[in-house]
Amino acid sequence: EVQLVETGGGLVQPGRSLKLSCVVSGFTFSSYWMYWIRQAPGKGLEWVSSINPDGGNTYYPDSVKGRFTVSRDNAENTVYLQMNSLRSEDTATYYCAKPYYDGTYYYGWFAYWGQGTLVTVSS
Amino acid sequence: DIQMTQSPSLLSASVGDRVTLSCKASQNIYKYLNWYQQKLGEAPKLLIYYTNSLQTGIPSRFSGSGSGTDYTLTISSLQPEDVATYFCQQYNSWYTFGAGTKLELK
Numbered sequence: 135e136v137q138l139v140e141t142g143g144g145l146v147q148p149g150r151s152l153k154l155s156c157v158v159s160g161f162t163f164s165s166y167w168m169y170w171i172r173q174a175p176g177k178g179l180e181w182v183s184s185i186n187p188d189g190g191n192t193y194y195p196d197s198v199k200g201r202f203t204v205s206r207d208n209a210e211n212t213v214y215l216q217m218n219s220l221r222s223e224d225t226a227t228y229y230c231a232k233p234y235y236d237g238t239y240y241y242g243w244f245a246y247w248g249q250g251t252l253v254t255v256s257s
Numbered sequence: 258d259i260q261m262t263q264s265p266s267l268l269s270a271s272v273g274d275r276v277t278l279s280c281k282a283s284q285n286i287y288k289y290l291n292w293y294q295q296k297l298g299e300a301p302k303l304l305i306y307y308t309n310s311l312q313t314g315i316p317s318r319f320s321g322s323g324s325g326t327d328y329t330l331t332i333s334s335l336q337p338e339d340v341a342t343y344f345c346q347q348y349n350s351w352y353t354f355g356a357g358t359k360l361e362l363k
Contacts, residue, residue, distance in 0.1 A: 243291040244303060
């Protein structure tokens with residue numbers, strides 16, 4: 135059974151840092167791109183980061199580029215999101231998600247999500 | 258960046274109704290469009306991928322269609338358990354989601 139479990143959320147002051155973790159099981163983690171997607175309270179969803187299977191390629195939208203860093207430890211089946219210079223607009227539930235992979239290609243839909251971890255940025 | 262606009266933002270319907278939700282992209286996304294259902298307090302659940310492919314385990318009352326910039330999610334006969342917020346997502350260029358349509362029972 136595929137499982138993704140995020141941890142590390144909490145209350146943090148503006149300008150401070152926080153590191154999220156997502157531990158996965160039930161699939162070959164080292165073969166998969168992994169994603170972070172967030173959802174502000176009562177709002178829609180926003181893609182936050184992508185990382186390729188060996189961790190050598192990472193991608194971000196402009197809203198977090200230069201402040202957030204995604205990384206992974208394939209030995210520990212874990213993907214991380216280091217969030218620096220946090221702003222009030224970063225307040226959201228952060229989900230990690232697994233894309234579909236047919237053994238050759240990765241596709242841009244997410245059938246597996248974690249339960250999310252809430253990050254609140256406030257003084 | 259590709260913007261996704263969903264309409265309506267709120268939809269009230271009765272059990273058994275045929276329900277249609279719309280999603281419009283700011284440019285052609287070549288059918289690279291997915292639909293998710295999100296119930297209160299839960300993670301999103303994939304319903305439809307690549308415009309019209311039904312995810313495993315999803316009831317056949319859900320269907321998707323569209324092309325170019327205009328896409329539709331249809332529920333053929335609304336059930337009480339379908340009360341949720343529905344999001345569309347494009348993956349033609351990076352990934353963007355619509356703001357959602359909240360579906361409630363009338």
